[in-house]
Amino acid sequence: MRLLTHNYLQSTVKGTEKGYPLKIEATKIEYEESPFDAEFLRSLIPKIDYSTLLFGIQQISEKLEDSNDIQEGISIPNLPESIENDDLQEDLLKKLHTVLFDIHVIEGDLVCPDTGRRFNIKKGIPNMILHADEI
């Protein structure tokens, strides 16, 4: 699961008020560099919730410090507290590309911020299926 995907996910468990951003408790993170496409990024970035992205980065950073089960060589670039969508310089775009596309949570849990309900991530795929009494 990329942070770009995490940006759109929410919990819909009964009792949630907002259901996002989901906390990330990662036990396995991988880094895989992918081709940089500036045009693609410029069109996507206005669509994302930037504060959720920063939250996601913060969640993963914590786990990167704690866990031993993290692939070596992952370093999260520093991002500004806010960005201007119409003024995205290439070096900022490259940092955004890394955090949005190249960092993958492979194993762990997503946690609903309102109810604490955990959603398991296995092989990079979050399982968001609810039980009958959670709807």
Added chain:
Amino acid sequence: MMSEAEITIEITNESEPHHDNIVHNLERFDKGEPPRPQCTSTTDSVVVPGLQCIHDFITEQEERALIACLTGPHAPWAPAQCNFSKTGNVKRRVQHYGYVFDYETANVLRDREKEGEKALCPPMPCLPDNYKSCSDEKLSCFIQDAVKNASGWDVLAGIIERVRRYKFVAKDPMSQQHKGTEENIRSYSFINQMTVNEYKPGEGIGSHIDTHSAFGDGIMSISLGADCVMNFKSSRDDNDDDDDGNHGNTNMKKKLVYLPARSLLLMSGPARYTWSHQIVTRMTDCVNGKIIPRKTRISLTLRTAITSPRISTTTTSSGGDDESTADATQPLPLITSCEYPPKWRDCGVINTSCSSSLLQHDFATPDTEKNHVHAVYDAIATQWHHTRGKRGVLWPRATRFVKELPKGSIIADVGCGDGKYFPAVWEAGSYVIGTDISEPLLHTSIGSCVAADSNVAGPETRIVSTSKLGLNNRPAIAVADCMQIPLRTSSCDAALCIAVMHHLSTRARRIRCLKELGRIVKRGGLINIQAWALEQEQSSRRKFSGTDVFVPFHAQPKYLAKSSIGLSTIVEQKQDKKEIAKMYTDAYKGAQYNEEKDLVVFQRYCHMYKKGELEDLVAQIGGLEIVDSGFECGNHFVVLRVI
């Protein structure tokens, strides 16, 4: 008139003796020429008063529509009932409508509150309000329209009404001529109970008379799907005929009645009250000198369930008490509905961990979908991806829809399966998040495309440019139910929902899916929905006679062996095809192994949409506007805008 004390329970053992008969038959087959069952022509001269068989009571089209409804995905098969003699469950599958007939007590369960869950059954189908008491001509039109629309439940309602209105003419028992006078014309307009029996070849029913106190005069049975011969006997001798149709007692009268498919059998008067009837368990019948093999037959029995008779005392004119015979019985109240699928269990959900009163919604997952959608896709995921997926057949409309969206769109693919549409989205410069309820199927979307510059061959639709390989190797997917899409409200630019709606078995769930799609897409965003159409084109191999059907999927055991998710990893170690097939037929309800072709056949539940049905559903929901709609390649599609 018999008092209740004199009526003995007539139902005989259903299972064990007949198993013995089948074994005998097989032994004889092994030894040489099979025995001929007794031919109907041997009893031509025997007359059973009150017995009439009306051939071609329903048309072939009506028969098809009835079979599709009564054996389709929404068929309300009764939970297994214990046999009166404790030899096990009744082998035949049965359904009851209006009132349950309990084989254990051989009586109708009249009081649902007292009897509890075992008295639950769906209501009798009925005509819509504006057709009640309509003219015969209007009724005919109703039935014709229902057949055309493949609305089996409406056809059923119409046929039942046809039976209620039918003017049966009593025949003179001696001359077998119709008497013709008004007094001898009889209709059975208070029919309020229906039992559907499925007789597979070799199955039958023991000799019995329908319980006198349970049902009034006039019992009618319509035969669907196959012919058979029914045996009638005049004495109350409980012994069944053997497989040759022979009976020990030569003093009693016997009649062999040929019941062709689509015929209606009336049992009234002596035929109903004093002659017993039976279908011998064997594999063939003999009709007018011709041997007819048994095929699967569905019988539709219509009866009038009555109140319990009571002995009452009346005061005679001289002032003294006089014990009269049983009170005149009344038909039980008619329990009826034109709603389909019929509602008769709580939400149709069997969930022991959660009582239905806790569920505040009407879109819980029914067993039909658990067994015939979710479980099936989990099992067939690998083969699905290898065949449908890799073949890369995409609906042209959907591909065009994706290409026409602005670059950088965030697109939700709800029910994405193996990610067929992902490459189209990536190549169009957008980002897709796919959700599906089947985890095994989602897994097949990972790395499913080849790079444009590689030497590996692949269908055009599964080729991606190198810049998109990262997305291909790690597609954005999540396991999720379309009833609860785990995406933020108004976060997506567009959504796809292809080949999903036809797996939703209730109207409430279809509406919920549309609502969820409308929720996740931002205002002004578009949604493309595609679902199987009832009206298939002439050239298509598929013909649907019902709106809700099982569509088979033929799975090869070699593919099933690779699908290790869902079953334990033991599957990978099993090499023997039959062993693999058995694991799946044991694990998956309704899956059957075709040994000859070496295929495990799964039945997928599908609801076929009529023209305009998707639009009607959208109209139930605010905030969605239809931008485009139509028919393409056997599918109905709608494009919606969120307003």
